[in-house]
Amino acid sequence: MRFRRCLHLFLEPREISWFDLTSLLDGGNGIKREQRWIALAPHLEEEVEVGRLESELLGSISPMDWTDGDALEPVQHEAIMRLLDAGLLLDEKESGVFAARDKQMREGNWWGPAALMHRFGRWYDCDSVASMEADGLTTAAGLCEKLGPPPPEMGRREDIAEHVVLPKSAGDFDAFLARRATCRNFETDRPLPLADFSTLMHRVFAAQARVEADGVAAFLKKNVPSGGGLHAMEAYLVVRHVGGLQAGLYHYDPVRHGIDRLAQPMPDLDVFSRTALAGQHWFAEAPVLVVLVARYSRMYWKYRRHSKAYRALILDAGHLSQLLYLCATEAGMGAFVTSAINEVDIERGFGLDPLLEGPLAICGFGYRASAMNTAEFDPNGTVWEAAVD
Numbered sequence: 091m092r093f094r095r096c097l098h099l100f101l102e103p104r105e106i107s108w109f110d111l112t113s114l115l116d117g118g119n120g121i122k123r124e125q126r127w128i129a130l131a132p133h134l135e136e137e138v139e140v141g142r143l144e145s146e147l148l149g150s151i152s153p154m155d156w157t158d159g160d161a162l163e164p165v166q167h168e169a170i171m172r173l174l175d176a177g178l179l180l181d182e183k184e185s186g187v188f189a190a191r192d193k194q195m196r197e198g199n200w201w202g203p204a205a206l207m208h209r210f211g212r213w214y215d216c217d218s219v220a221s222m223e224a225d226g227l228t229t230a231a232g233l234c235e236k237l238g239p240p241p242p243e244m245g246r247r248e249d250i251a252e253h254v255v256l257p258k259s260a261g262d263f264d265a266f267l268a269r270r271a272t273c274r275n276f277e278t279d280r281p282l283p284l285a286d287f288s289t290l291m292h293r294v295f296a297a298q299a300r301v302e303a304d305g306v307a308a309f310l311k312k313n314v315p316s317g318g319g320l321h322a323m324e325a326y327l328v329v330r331h332v333g334g335l336q337a338g339l340y341h342y343d344p345v346r347h348g349i350d351r352l353a354q355p356m357p358d359l360d361v362f363s364r365t366a367l368a369g370q371h372w373f374a375e376a377p378v379l380v381v382l383v384a385r386y387s388r389m390y391w392k393y394r395r396h397s398k399a400y401r402a403l404i405l406d407a408g409h410l411s412q413l414l415y416l417c418a419t420e421a422g423m424g425a426f427v428t429s430a431i432n433e434v435d436i437e438r439g440f441g442l443d444p445l446l447e448g449p450l451a452i453c454g455f456g457y458r459a460s461a462m463n464t465a466e467f468d469p470n471g472t473v474w475e476a477a478v479d
């Protein structure tokens with residue numbers, strides 16, 4: 091038998107604590123603590139607890155060269171078998187799911203720490219609204235009561251030589267920018283007109299040009315900047331209520347400016363939208379949700395095992411969402427972005443292979459409702475009071 095370690099592996103010495111009545115009765119503080127080794131391997135869906143011997147073995151086995159297991163002591167052999175079963179070691183002759191995923195990681199050119207952060211930061215079936223309500227963290231007053239006051243609203247330097255007051259601009263463009271606010275109240279009575287949907291998709295997500303280089307590579311020009319000019323962000327759509335379109339799950343084609351309805355099983359879109367948005371019903375009612383999905387292979391083709399590449403993907407998501415906000419505002423609509431999403435549920439719903447493509451954020455847009463049921467941040471009254479006038 092020959093085996094090697096999976097490519098990316100991080101071992102965390104984690105302290106587990108729990109309430110223990112015996113410790114309290116013995117005069118202690120009632121808290122027991124224990125140290126455990128947790129193996130975090132990004133090609134796996136779950137973390138794996140390992141013993142001391144297993145963690146030592148993992149530290150001594152190459153992820154590149156195959157190790158011959160014939161000369162192992164019985165106790166080591168057992169530990170090796172456990173690590174093979176968990177997918178932390180790969181048998182040279184095995185071609186199962188662990189081997190396939192480890193191969194994807196080897197070919198995927200991830201920077202290991204980014205893979206770790208992304209893979210273990212994903213949520214499944216998490217209701218962030220319910221947990222924030224249970225913790226009393228939904229209002230500023232609740233936050234301050236539970237967490238104490240936050241750091242000041244802006245950074246200040248003590249070592250100032252001089253303060254220079256700058257002139258302000260107050261033109262039409264400034265008035266337009268002031269009308270941008272995260273929308274949490276969408277009109278649900280009538281469908282979003284197809285033309286309005288199409289205009290926004292074209293302005294924000296379409297390729298404005300396609301350029302071929304060397305006959306083998308193509309690059310897109312869009313209305314947003316993109317790390318490496320690679321535009322590795324895909325727009326997957328939950329079309330909920332758009333005139334003339336069948337509700338369902340779509341993928342946007344930025345070159346032809348069209349949408350492909352997926353042949354995936356159609357979920358209940360109310361449930362799917364709410365789950366995808368981790369319980370945020372105020373966003374789930376938008377007529378269109380745009381899931382920003384990073385295509386890692388495109389970004390990591392150029393930035394191989396690069397410590398900034400994942401950050402560039404996140405910045406790309408930010409640019410797209412801000413442009414969506416601005417285009418929606420210009421069109422008299424509202425938009426939102428959130429990173430509080432259930433990535434795993436989304437991957438399953440859209441049939442994405444999470445080692446190749448992954449959701450980073452969800453945006454949405456549509457016309458605002460006439461009444462505000464969920465709070466929006468409009469301290470100058472540029473959105474809601476202007477609408478009432």
Ligand SMILES: Cc1cc2nc3c(=O)[nH]c(=O)nc-3n(C[C@H](O)[C@H](O)[C@H](O)COP(=O)(O)O)c2cc1C
Pocket residue numbers: 270271272273274370427428429430466467468
């Ligand atoms: C990365 C990111 C994540 C956000 N996540 C949420 C969210 O989960 N829920 C929500 O209601 N708003 C979310 N927002 C919107 C912010 O709460 C909002 O931008 C902020 O309160 C300022 O309000 P404004 O956008 O109206 O100026 C998010 C914004 C950003 C940029």
